[in-house]
Amino acid sequence: MTNLELARFARHYGARVKVCRPYRAQTKGKVERPIRYLRESFLYGRTFVSDADLNAQVLTWLDTVANVRVHGTTGWVPAERFATVEQPTLQPLPTSPYRTGLVALPARRDAPLAASPVPSVVVERRSLQDYAALGVGGAS
Template sequence: MARLLENPEFRGFSDHWGFRIRACRPYRAQTKGEVERPVRYVRGNFFYGRDFVSDDDLDVRERRWLDEVANVRVHGTLGERIDDRFARARPLLGPLAPHP
């Protein structure tokens, strides 16, 4: 198996925020899809065909899209709304570390 090449800056980021870097196995769609599919969903369903005049415009429109579209749809694999699932998970999440 190939050796994992770590980026020292990302390692520092993960240490600060308290998560472990876990690389997906190469050529294993079952694991990589879980990571990459949400990016494709956002690109195709939010960014595609939209122009933004500023970062503030992007933030406002993205928040509206999350609240009205993305987080209220029934997820195909999970079979439930994203915001309902997050509401159950939220009490189990630990606090974020203070900013460096």
């Protein structure tokens, strides 16, 4: 998607594009920090046998951990803040989707499935201090 196309897409959905300078974590913390939280609070130490398993586990985690804790910066429970502050400001989506001109081809239903099973993946939990001790990144 080109910059002009991105601007058209954002305008269609009533969104604004905010450009941040590269390598400036101070300007992107609200976007980047939740990824670290997801990785450290949810992913590390778990095993997923399929996409469906990952989706089921993350939905449970959202309902029992992420959306019910008191957020350290805002002081709000995320689910309560969304329902009270953010959801009332949401606008309905446009009646027609944004048209890109791209064409999606239907998947072949008669194609044979891959013979190999989906492997399990175990993500080991490590603290940032472990990486700092190795000289990789910094503990923050």
